[in-house]
Amino acid sequence: MRGSLSAEVWESINATRIELRKLRQQGIGELGNDAFFEWVKERVHLFRGAILGTLLRNDALSFIGIGTLIERASATAQLLLIKDQQLTSDPDPVREYYRLDTLLNAVSAREAYNSIYRQPVSRETVMELLILRDDVPRSLRASISDLVGQLEQIANDRSHLPLRLAHQLNVDLRFSTRDDLAQADLQITLNALLARINALSDSIRQTYLEAL
Known part of the structure; x- marks a missing residue:
């Protein structure tokens, strides 16, 4: 795997590791949670860039992309599940707005x-x-559509x-509508999507990694 990564990728990894070590020594609390998470996002964007x-368009890059997309789909579904639980248990409209904005x-x-x-x-939008949107990179539909490719x-x-x-998950997301979401129990829907994403992840691991 090391030989598949470019010097620029390794430089990004090492720079992040060194900076993170310094942050741990200084104490992340001194930086502040918001600033720390912004730093994490910045380092992720640099790493992805x-x-x-710089990497060859080969199987190694495809596997990096597959792992990224599976993780992205799973993380988005889990965030939506947590937010929906919060909104259901506490329907205050002011807190709802700020929770959705934070998400x-x-x-x-x-x-x-x-x-x-x-x-x-x-909540609905x-x-x-x-x-369901295919033009938003972090959406489930966009992640699964890219994963198919x-x-x-x-x-x-x-x-x-x-x-x-x-393909089955991609088709189901493609032909679902906002009305379908409104009529469904979102907790059930999101848990079902998470289960399907996990099953897909397991099948990829068994097919390509455990067979090696």
Whole structure:
């Protein structure tokens, strides 16, 4: 794996490791939680840029992309599940607005929301944005759609199960609507999506990693 990574990627990893060690010695509390998480986001963006800008377009890059997309889909679904639980247990409209706004900022989707909806945030529109929109990078639909493309690139004679699971999930997300979400129990829907993402992740591991 080390030979598959460029010097720029390793420099990004090492610089992050060194800076993180300094932050731990100084105490993250001194920096502040908001500033620390912004630093993490910045380092992730730099790392991703080094990967996309310098690595060969081969199976190693595809596997990095697959891991990123699985993690992104799972994290988005879990964030939505937690937020929906909070909103259901505490329906205060003021707190709802700030919780949804915090969620959008956490996934770097606030500007996308403003561009698409041009209205105050609401539970229904945020769920649509982060589950069904294919033009928002952190949405479940965009993540799974991109994942299908990555899996197609590394497909072999053992790839039937992960491809089938990915395509089925992609089709279900593609043809779902905001009305479908409004009529469903979101806790059940999100837990079901998480289970399918986990099953897809397991099938990828069993197909490509355990077979080696």
